[in-house]
Each structure stands twice: as structure tokens, then as C-alpha cells.
Amino acid sequence: MISAARKTLLLCDDEKDLAEELGEYFSETGWRVNICNSGREAERLLFEGLAPECLLTDLRLGDMDGSRLVAMAHALPALIRPRLMVVMTGNILGSATKHTLGVDILRLKPVEPVMLAQEMEDMLLSRMTD
Amino acid sequence: MTLKLDSIRRRWALFVTVALVATTACLYAATTFLYLDHARQREMLAVGIRTSGWVAYQAQIELIKTLAALRIDAVDPSTVGQEDVLLRIEILRSRLPILYESEEGKLLNELPAHVPTIKGYEAIIDVFLAEVEAQPEAIIPASRLNKLHDELQPLTRTLQKILQTSVAYNESIYKREQELAKSPAFVPLALMFFSVTSLVVFVLLQAMRDRHRLIAVERAQAEAAHMQENLRALIRAMPAVVIVFDSLNNVVSFANPLAQTLIDTAPPTSKEWRRFLKAAQDSLTGDEAGGVVVSFSFQRSNGKILALRGRRQRVMWEGRQQSMLALADTTQVRDAELQIMQAAKLATLGEMASAIAHEINQPLTVIRMAAANAQRLLANGDTASLEAKLDRINSQIERARRITDQVRRYGRSTTLHAEPFFLRRAIDLAISFVAEQYSMSGIRLLIELDLPVELQVSGEQTLFEQVIVNLLINARDAFEENRAKGAHPVVQVRARVEGEQVAVSVQDQAGGICHDVLGTLFEPFTTTKSESQGTGLGLSLSRKIIRGMKGEIVASNAGGGALFLISLPTHRREAELREAAQ
Ligand SMILES: Nc1ncnc2c1ncn2[C@@H]1O[C@H](COP(=O)(O)OP(=O)(O)O)[C@@H](O)[C@H]1O
Ligand SMILES: [Mg+2]
Numbered sequence: 001m002i003s004a005a006r007k008t009l010l011l012c013d014d015e016k017d018l019a020e021e022l023g024e025y026f027s028e029t030g031w032r033v034n035i036c037n038s039g040r041e042a043e044r045l046l047f048e049g050l051a052p053e054c055l056l057t058d059l060r061l062g063d064m065d066g067s068r069l070v071a072m073a074h075a076l077p078a079l080i081r082p083r084l085m086v087v088m089t090g091n092i093l094g095s096a097t098k099h100t101l102g103v104d105i106l107r108l109k110p111v112e113p114v115m116l117a118q119e120m121e122d123m124l125l126s127r128m129t130d
Numbered sequence: 131m132t133l134k135l136d137s138i139r140r141r142w143a144l145f146v147t148v149a150l151v152a153t154t155a156c157l158y159a160a161t162t163f164l165y166l167d168h169a170r171q172r173e174m175l176a177v178g179i180r181t182s183g184w185v186a187y188q189a190q191i192e193l194i195k196t197l198a199a200l201r202i203d204a205v206d207p208s209t210v211g212q213e214d215v216l217l218r219i220e221i222l223r224s225r226l227p228i229l230y231e232s233e234e235g236k237l238l239n240e241l242p243a244h245v246p247t248i249k250g251y252e253a254i255i256d257v258f259l260a261e262v263e264a265q266p267e268a269i270i271p272a273s274r275l276n277k278l279h280d281e282l283q284p285l286t287r288t289l290q291k292i293l294q295t296s297v298a299y300n301e302s303i304y305k306r307e308q309e310l311a312k313s314p315a316f317v318p319l320a321l322m323f324f325s326v327t328s329l330v331v332f333v334l335l336q337a338m339r340d341r342h343r344l345i346a347v348e349r350a351q352a353e354a355a356h357m358q359e360n361l362r363a364l365i366r367a368m369p370a371v372v373i374v375f376d377s378l379n380n381v382v383s384f385a386n387p388l389a390q391t392l393i394d395t396a397p398p399t400s401k402e403w404r405r406f407l408k409a410a411q412d413s414l415t416g417d418e419a420g421g422v423v424v425s426f427s428f429q430r431s432n433g434k435i436l437a438l439r440g441r442r443q444r445v446m447w448e449g450r451q452q453s454m455l456a457l458a459d460t461t462q463v464r465d466a467e468l469q470i471m472q473a474a475k476l477a478t479l480g481e482m483a484s485a486i487a488h489e490i491n492q493p494l495t496v497i498r499m500a501a502a503n504a505q506r507l508l509a510n511g512d513t514a515s516l517e518a519k520l521d522r523i524n525s526q527i528e529r530a531r532r533i534t535d536q537v538r539r540y541g542r543s544t545t546l547h548a549e550p551f552f553l554r555r556a557i558d559l560a561i562s563f564v565a566e567q568y569s570m571s572g573i574r575l576l577i578e579l580d581l582p583v584e585l586q587v588s589g590e591q592t593l594f595e596q597v598i599v600n601l602l603i604n605a606r607d608a609f610e611e612n613r614a615k616g617a618h619p620v621v622q623v624r625a626r627v628e629g630e631q632v633a634v635s636v637q638d639q640a641g642g643i644c645h646d647v648l649g650t651l652f653e654p655f656t657t658t659k660s661e662s663q664g665t666g667l668g669l670s671l672s673r674k675i676i677r678g679m680k681g682e683i684v685a686s687n688a689g690g691g692a693l694f695l696i697s698l699p700t701h702r703r704e705a706e707l708r709e710a711a712q
Pocket of ligand 1: 600604605608638640641642643644647651656657658659663664665666667668669670691692
């Protein structure tokens, strides 16, 4: 198990209800969660050095593309860069894969929360033991 | 050519008629004149013969009697003889002036030359009479009587001469009369003959012309009758619905066999026909050359819906002004059109399937997460917070239902049933339909609907939505194609009221319409897209739909993109137009 202090998550979805439910779910499973409803807000938090272990974002945000947010996160200094990046999407656009998007996990909505949380935890653990 | 000949012939006939009439009139005048002249001559002759010689002759007789009385009394003077002499002299004296004063005397040619002589004798007689008057008791001596006798003797010659001229004159008159009698009015007879002949010719010519005219009229009548028969046969055989009706009371006076089989075989006064005529009248649109355009559907009593299109005209039928409907049965065309429209709608739905899936996934995701959280709450025994979760789940289910409803509504089979609908809501629905697509493509929609919510237009709502969806999808396609060339990802949808019209515009900034297709943009199969992407039917169907709503759609390039402008009559205006057409 990873300590609660290490399990930090920045959650970004322009759909408020969904962001809330996701946030609630991850909080209850031991994550420290920050929620934001727009790409710009997420960008600001990351730049200000929130430095979450994990970034979970919707692919389509009202004001910007989720892939742009991911790309931006990749460009952050290593110290504040999230170790794990996860994208959810309503439907896959053409040839987009987790590799082209540059993310660790790509999930189709409606996501299965138990599995997703498990996978995220496993992956994060393996990264940290690296 | 024949026309010219005809006109020449007509002019010639007119000339002959006028000439004949003029000749006849002249002949009549001449005959009358001759007759009058003849009568006057005869009258003159009678007067001349009776009177002209008479006055001279009487004077002569009186003179001879006077001379004899003078001689007798001179031989044997007596009172009785003297009285006789005086009486004779007085009679002679009164006779002499008659010679030159009376009308008859004036007729004698040479009389004026003798007047002084006669007056001289009158003076002699007057002297004698004056002497006798001076001594009334005295007996006139024989010498005086002889003297008077000798004085008056030469008058005999004068009177003789006058009598002779008068006889000569009478003779000449007599000769003329003889001549007249011998030439038995040859000229008047000839004139009479000519005038009668020309009258007869005139009447004959007139009769001939009348006969020609009658034949022509009869021929024309026969032709008209044939024509009418042919027309009726044509109307009966025509593969079109033809109905003649009295627009005052909507009673059908004629329906060709096709109309009867298509609409109703019941008597023309039946309800079915009335319903039919009402449907036709309700659909009247503006006047066009050749009648008022009618386009309507009619549900038969057996449930089948007919589509009919044609014109209404005013005609004279059976001597009355009536209305004629000539209609084509467009049911099959309409059905085919509906199928194409339906196919186009389904194609749009197919195209948007992924966007729809995404939209439905959104509430599903919320539901799943809420359900997961609810399960945990239940496990923890926290039932108080459960209710909020269930509410959230319910509202998300509602959201999903709205999406599926919209898809269902959009995909349901198309009818052409026009009904007033709220324009603003229809535009909103159409936009919400593509909103997901647009956000997926990163295109911003600028919406300015300056419309009262309650404003209505008339038509089939989902078809109108299809038009807006078509335009928005075309704009998206144009943007996708030109994304690399720096197209602006902005599409504006605007609407505003302009009097009795509403203007709806869709404008993009994606480079505009290709010039090659601008001219035929609204014709079927005009497309610049690959076969898998475009059918070229979108805009042609759109125009069909908008025109069905009595509106118009036009396209132009403006502001770095395409601008599509739709104008529609508002429902009230549309109803007014329809009323006006009746
Ligand atoms: N907004 C637009 N911008 C540029 N071109 C357009 C636009 N809308 C329509 N067109 C042109 O008009 C053509 C016909 O459109 P349409 O009738 O909808 O058929 P389709 O979309 O299937 O090709 C398109 O192929 C395109 O070339
Ligand atoms: Mg199209």
C-alpha cells in the first residue's frame, strides 16, 4: 500500500456532477483529491506547483482539449510533473491511442471505477518502486 | 398570302356594292327628274294650246263685230243702233288691254312689238267715247261713225298678224307634243330598266354574300362543336384530375373519370367532394401566369393520403363562370421525396452516431460513479446521504432520455404535414443536435436568436431542423477540410424578425463555397466531397423543404466563409397569404 500522503490526484472534468462523484469515489479510497472543472484551472494548479502524483482528465474539456493539458503536464519540470496521467473519453477519436496521447491509461466512459482505481494504484506503485 | 387575297376580295366586293348602290340612286334620281320634266311640259302645252291664241282671236271677233255695227248704224242711224255701237266699242275697248296684260297674252312671242299700236287704237276709241259722253242725247252723225270705222280698220291687220303668230306658236307646240307622243318615253324606260337591273344584281350579290357567310358560320360552328367534343374527350382521357365546380356553393359540375376514381364516385354534392374542394381552396398560393397554384394533400375516406398539385382557373362552363381544377396526382412523387428526406435524416443520424454515443456516455458515467459511491455509502450504513445520490442518478437518467427522445423524434418517418411550430425551439433543437459534434471538432458556435419565443412558422418541424443541421454539418465539413489552411473555427447562427418575415442565417469562416459549384449549389448531386463523405443532396433537400414552407434559401460567400440565408413567412403571414390567394 502507498501511504495516503503519496496518493494525490488532480481531477479535471468540465462535467461538474461527474467530477464530484469521481472525486468522492477516489477520496473514499484513500486519495487526496483536487477537483477542477476546466482545463485552464488545471493548468494553473499544475504550474503553481500542486505537483499531484496523478492527473486524471476528461479528453474534452469545455475550454481546451484534454490532450493539450496532458502535453502541458509532460512539459512541467520533473519535480512537479505528475507521475501518472490518465485520460477518460466519451468516444475515441479516429486513431488516437494512449501512446499518441502520451498517457499511461486511456479509459472509455462510462469507466468502471473499482478497476480504474486499482489499476492506477498498481501503476503508481510500480513507478515508485522503480 | 390567302389573307391578302381575302382582303383584296373583300375590298372589291365593297367597291362593287357601293358602286351598285350609287348607280341605283343616280338612276332613281334621273328617272324622277325626267318624269317631273315630262309632266311639266305636258301641263305647259295644255295651257298654251287652250289660251294663247284665244285672246287674239276674241279681240279679232270683237273688232269685226264693232266694224259691222259702225257700218250698219252709219247707213241707218237710230237710237237702238247707236246703243249697239256704243256697247260694241266699249267691249272692244275692254278687250284690247287683255291682249298684253293677261297671262295668256304674254305667252304670245311677238306681242310686245304691237303694244304701242294697240295703245294708239285705244286712244282713238277713248276720244270717240269722250265725244259721245259730252253730248249724250245727241245722235252721232254717220260721218263720225264712218270716220271711226276707217280709223279702226287697220287694227284688223294688226290683230290678224298677232293671231297668225299665235297660230304658228300653237303649231310648234303641237308638233312638239306629237314628237313626245311618238318617242314613247324611251329614256325613262331605259333608265327604269337599268335601275331595276342594278337592283336585281345588287340583291343577288347580297344574297350570294349572305350565303357564303352562312356557310362559313355553319362550318365554324361545326368546327367549334368538334373542338368541344375533342376537348371533352381529351379531358376525359387525360391522366390528370380535372374538376369543374361552382366556387359560390362548392358544387362540382364536372369531374373526369380519373378524378372520380381517385377521389370519390359518390354524387357531386357528397361530403367527400366538399371536403376535397375545401382542402384545395385552403392550399391556394399566389397567382402565377395560367392560374392559381394549388398543392395539397387529401385524406380519402379509406385513409389513403393523396398528394395533388396543379392550378385553379376561372372558366366559362355550361354558360356560367366556374372554377376549374387541373391537378396531377403527385402521391408517388411525394412518397419518393419523403423517402429521400427520410434517408437523408437517417444518414445524418448515422453520421452523428459517435457524437450521440458520446453524449449518452456522459450521463451513464455519472450514473455509474454515483452508483459506486451509493454502494459504498450503503456498506458504511450511511443511508442519509443515499437519497442525494439517487436523485442525481435520476436526473442523469432523465438527461439520457432526452437524448434518446431527440434521436427518436428526428428519425421518425417523415410526413409532409405542415403545422405551426415554435421557430426558436426548433433552431435550439437543431443546434443541440450538432453541439456535440462541434465541440468534438473544436468549433465554437455563436448563437444570436433575436426571436420571441412564441414566434411560429408553418411546416414540418423535424424537416426544418434537418435544414439547420445540414447547414451546420456542411460548415463543420468545410472547417475540417480547411483547418490546415487557417480556417476560423467559428460558426454563427443568427435569427431575427423583419416585419412579416423571419431571417435565419448560418455563417462560417471556413474559406467559402467553391466557385465551381456556386451556380448549381442547390441542385441534387452537387458535391465536392468524396463519395463516402457527401451525397450532394443536403442543400437540394434543404431548398425543397424551405420552399415547402413558402420561404427561400440563398447562399453566398462573405467574410471569409459561406453565408446561408433562409427567409420564411411567419405563421400569421403565411395564413394571410393563403387567404389572399382565395
Ligand atoms: N459552409 C460551406 N462552405 C463551403 N462549401 C460548402 C458549404 N456548404 C456547402 N458547401 C458546398 O456545397 C456542396 C453541396 O452541399 P450538400 O448539398 O450539403 O451536399 P454534400 O454536403 O453531401 O456534399 C458541398 O459539397 C460543398 O462543396
Ligand atoms: Mg451536406
